[in-house]
Amino acid sequence: MEVTIKVFRYNPEKDKKPSYKTYKLEAIETDRVLDLLEKVKGYQDGTLSFRRSCAHGICGSDAMRINGFNRLACKTLVRDTGATIIVQPLLGLRVIKDLIVDMEPFFEHYRSVKPWLINDEPEPEKERTQSAAQRAIFDDTTKCILCACCTTSCPSFWANEQYVGPAAIVAAHRFIFDSRDKAAAERLKILNEVWGVYRCHTVFNCTMACPREIQITKAIGEVKMALTTGKLE
Amino acid sequence: MKEHPRTAPQKGFNFDYLMWLFTRLSALGMYLIAIVGVTAALLMSARQNMSVADLMRWAFMPNPNHVVNTNIPNVDTWKGIFWNVMGILMLLFAGGHGLHGLLNVLEDYISRTWVRNLLRGLVLVVWVVMSAIGIYVILTS
Numbered sequence: 001m002e003v004t005i006k007v008f009r010y011n012p013e014k015d016k017k018p019s020y021k022t023y024k025l026e027a028i029e030t031d032r033v034l035d036l037l038e039k040v041k042g043y044q045d046g047t048l049s050f051r052r053s054c055a056h057g058i059c060g061s062d063a064m065r066i067n068g069f070n071r072l073a074c075k076t077l078v079r080d081t082g083a084t085i086i087v088q089p090l091l092g093l094r095v096i097k098d099l100i101v102d103m104e105p106f107f108e109h110y111r112s113v114k115p116w117l118i119n120d121e122p123e124p125e126k127e128r129t130q131s132a133a134q135r136a137i138f139d140d141t142t143k144c145i146l147c148a149c150c151t152t153s154c155p156s157f158w159a160n161e162q163y164v165g166p167a168a169i170v171a172a173h174r175f176i177f178d179s180r181d182k183a184a185a186e187r188l189k190i191l192n193e194v195w196g197v198y199r200c201h202t203v204f205n206c207t208m209a210c211p212r213e214i215q216i217t218k219a220i221g222e223v224k225m226a227l228t229t230g231k232l233e
Numbered sequence: 234m235k236e237h238p239r240t241a242p243q244k245g246f247n248f249d250y251l252m253w254l255f256t257r258l259s260a261l262g263m264y265l266i267a268i269v270g271v272t273a274a275l276l277m278s279a280r281q282n283m284s285v286a287d288l289m290r291w292a293f294m295p296n297p298n299h300v301v302n303t304n305i306p307n308v309d310t311w312k313g314i315f316w317n318v319m320g321i322l323m324l325l326f327a328g329g330h331g332l333h334g335l336l337n338v339l340e341d342y343i344s345r346t347w348v349r350n351l352l353r354g355l356v357l358v359v360w361v362v363m364s365a366i367g368i369y370v371i372l373t374s
């Protein structure tokens with residue numbers, strides 16, 4: 001089948017304003033949008049820029065807006081998009097070129113919640129043990145690949161990029177509810193500020209956008225609950 | 234392995250947290266006041282003497298002025314300190330709940346700290362002034 005792919009193009013060094021370029025190419029139903037972009041770049045227009053690495057939905061680098069939804073291009077099939085595809089960069093982050101956005105504000109928020117294990121107690125001889133039940137509490141949020149689909153689908157983030165955003169809260173959740181970690185209070189204090197969880201108005205865009213199907217709004221709710229009750233399990 | 238449940242001791246009672254909690258509790262509080270209002274009104278013969286519209290009006294603001302134009306023969310039992318307190322609570326909850334919603338919209342869109350604090354202050358002033366006027370009206374009617 002022939003597909004038409006309309007791609008957002010912008011080179012701030014040359015273009016006065018962004019525009020769209022339309023490419024036509026042959027595809028089969030099981031082609032992914034990433035395949036189409038690769039074909040365009042390889043055979044039709046080498047100036048097209050986008051990020052990708054693993055091409056298997058695990059590195060999180062090719063998040064973009066496909067037909068209005070934040071998706072990973074490597075996980076979106078032509079079968080699901082139809083023959084007309086519109087591709088845009090993620091909303092809410094500065095465009096560096098074409099589909100490449102500046103992820104730094106996103107990672108800054110990510111770092112602000114201390115997404116690493118904090119435990120100053122003396123190391124045990126073997127490992128820090130944990131029961132299956134204790135692990136299950138934060139299992140969902142360990143799946144995040146930092147693609148930014150969620151944060152850049154969130155109206156609160158669009159309105160104000162000081163909001164830490166769903167991805168950072170997911171990262172915080174992953175450690176707050178980890179029984180081996182000792183800094184839950186520290187992270188909760190950060191999320192208890194005006195740019196923390198209170199900017200979440202349970203819109204659920206993040207949950208719908210997540211390519212890993214993490215129940216993000218639920219995780220944010222659990223953090224709010226921990227703030228209210230002080231209980232972590 | 235499980236010694237005692239993990240807790241987060243210093244959750245920190247800051248303004249955002251308290252208002253977030255207040256918004257949730259005030260919503261429940263308003264339901265409660267309305268239910269008390271409706272139940273009491275039915276016990277005080279609302280079923281024979283009042284339309285549903287008047288009953289609703291009373292439920293959300295239990296003020297005797299809302300009863301005088303109905304067929305209720307004697308509004309004495311619909312007056313008094315208890316209904317004043319209910320009316321004032323409803324006023325404070327509704328005003329606080331609604332204005333906190335406005336505050337949330339402002340905080341969503343305004344990132345400059347001083348502008349945000351200014352508007353927060355303004356919303357607080359509006360709440361206090363409106364509540365004061367409301368309480369005056371309730372107590373003098």
Ligand code: FES
Nearest residue numbers: 055057058060074
């Ligand atoms: S290229 Fe790695 S997630 Fe799509």
